[in-house]
Amino acid sequence: MDPSALADAPRLVSRARRVADPEFHAVFEAIETPRVVWGAPGESTVVGGGAAATLTASGPDRFASIRESAQTLFASGDVHAGTEAARPRLFGGFAFHEAATDGSPWKSFPEARFVFPRVQVTAADNGTWVTVNAVGPDADAADVERRLDEAVGTFGGLGVAGRGHVERDPDPRPDRPGIVSRRRTTTREEWRAGVEAAVDRIRAGDLEKVVLAQALAADLRADAPRAATVDRLRNRYPNCYPFLVETDPAGAAFVGATPERLVSTRGRTVETDALAGTTGRGETPAEDEWLASELAADRKNAHEHDLVVDAIRDQLAPFAASITAGERRIKRLAEVQHLHTPITAELETNTHVLELVEALHPTPAVGGLPPAAALETIRETEPFDRGWYAAPVGWIDAAGNGTFAVGIRSAVLEPRAATLFAGVGIVADSDADEEWDEIQLKYRPILNELEDGD
Numbered sequence: 001m002d003p004s005a006l007a008d009a010p011r012l013v014s015r016a017r018r019v020a021d022p023e024f025h026a027v028f029e030a031i032e033t034p035r036v037v038w039g040a041p042g043e044s045t046v047v048g049g050g051a052a053a054t055l056t057a058s059g060p061d062r063f064a065s066i067r068e069s070a071q072t073l074f075a076s077g078d079v080h081a082g083t084e085a086a087r088p089r090l091f092g093g094f095a096f097h098e099a100a101t102d103g104s105p106w107k108s109f110p111e112a113r114f115v116f117p118r119v120q121v122t123a124a125d126n127g128t129w130v131t132v133n134a135v136g137p138d139a140d141a142a143d144v145e146r147r148l149d150e151a152v153g154t155f156g157g158l159g160v161a162g163r164g165h166v167e168r169d170p171d172p173r174p175d176r177p178g179i180v181s182r183r184r185t186t187t188r189e190e191w192r193a194g195v196e197a198a199v200d201r202i203r204a205g206d207l208e209k210v211v212l213a214q215a216l217a218a219d220l221r222a223d224a225p226r227a228a229t230v231d232r233l234r235n236r237y238p239n240c241y242p243f244l245v246e247t248d249p250a251g252a253a254f255v256g257a258t259p260e261r262l263v264s265t266r267g268r269t270v271e272t273d274a275l276a277g278t279t280g281r282g283e284t285p286a287e288d289e290w291l292a293s294e295l296a297a298d299r300k301n302a303h304e305h306d307l308v309v310d311a312i313r314d315q316l317a318p319f320a321a322s323i324t325a326g327e328r329r330i331k332r333l334a335e336v337q338h339l340h341t342p343i344t345a346e347l348e349t350n351t352h353v354l355e356l357v358e359a360l361h362p363t364p365a366v367g368g369l370p371p372a373a374a375l376e377t378i379r380e381t382e383p384f385d386r387g388w389y390a391a392p393v394g395w396i397d398a399a400g401n402g403t404f405a406v407g408i409r410s411a412v413l414e415p416r417a418a419t420l421f422a423g424v425g426i427v428a429d430s431d432a433d434e435e436w437d438e439i440q441l442k443y444r445p446i447l448n449e450l451e452d453g454d
């Protein structure tokens, strides 16, 4: 690296210590804002608070720009984590489109934004770790050690009966806020017209697949309780990726539990998933099985799915020494079942996770094919801004490893309001009304957190 870049780099100090396991909900309430939450099957759950540094970028170079800023930030590290789980990480995400995201509810979400938290609480297999970070010319190890002592006092055993420093709330999971009114971005007639126009384009041959989405704005009786919402999502969807990203200063939060991983890297090993093709859940185990086998045998869904597998292979090919697609299987969630193909690759050389994010986003699971025609169709058809919906959300570490999920099954929470997003893959023989029903199912994970039974 250029030595002058190192001299210009901000100083980063990070220290970590193990604490008695605290309770998720209590950590979330005690940590400073803006907060981030990240979870993934097989990964530790992280709650981050505050911003020791914030990286933002826009336009088509937003992936490269964040990658460079991240490398500069981590280049100056005085880091003592003690264990891999506690290493400091950047958390954030990108906008789906490269055009500005200044429309409601995305006003406070730049086209790329990553936060390096001041405090990171990581619940890992080897215990819970508190990491304290500082960045800047004045970042000082003694100061960070003092803050770490304080943070260990605050978070160690927090909210766990008998060990806690605060009394556990008798009901740490407050009720759902309740929905006062709902507005769809798209009427059923508009939806039919949009899907039929897309199908015409596909039959005319200039498009193979496009994912069309809708948004649902809800006015709430009260603020959605963020800790309870993300805690319930992570428990109800254990094979998914729960996330929450708060922004400054507007206080909005992008929240969800997505079943879809975009990519994770560890050294030269890459894991990703093709997830596309959907059916509902049955009332009984037998009906569940029947629906799953019908999905597995369905030609339309297989086509929708195979396009994604092939595109991921093509997009990884320039980087990979080998690519292996596993057997196609069913990913079963609380409300839907998907066709799922796990894909692994070995890279030719060490590659920053954001290079792969840039190469893969958007896969035809949320964009379409060919990509340019699909993105044009999305822009022409959807009367709202996707913002961070269906875009990469995840983390990066100093080594350039990371995991990114695709921000679906998601919503933006604002004071007494929420905006939900859901989309479906359209191919030549898609039926607009069936796709409409699938969108309603995909709103369910978040709607369940908002509706209070009225």
Ligand SMILES: C=C(O[C@@H]1C=C(C(=O)O)C=C[C@H]1O)C(=O)O
Binding pocket: 211, 213, 260, 275, 276, 277, 278, 338, 365, 366, 390, 408, 409, 421, 422, 423, 424, 425, 426, 442
């Ligand atoms: C776009 C969404 O989901 C995507 C579309 C799917 C489909 O059309 O079958 C399945 C999983 C996701 O790749 C969403 O949930 O909003």
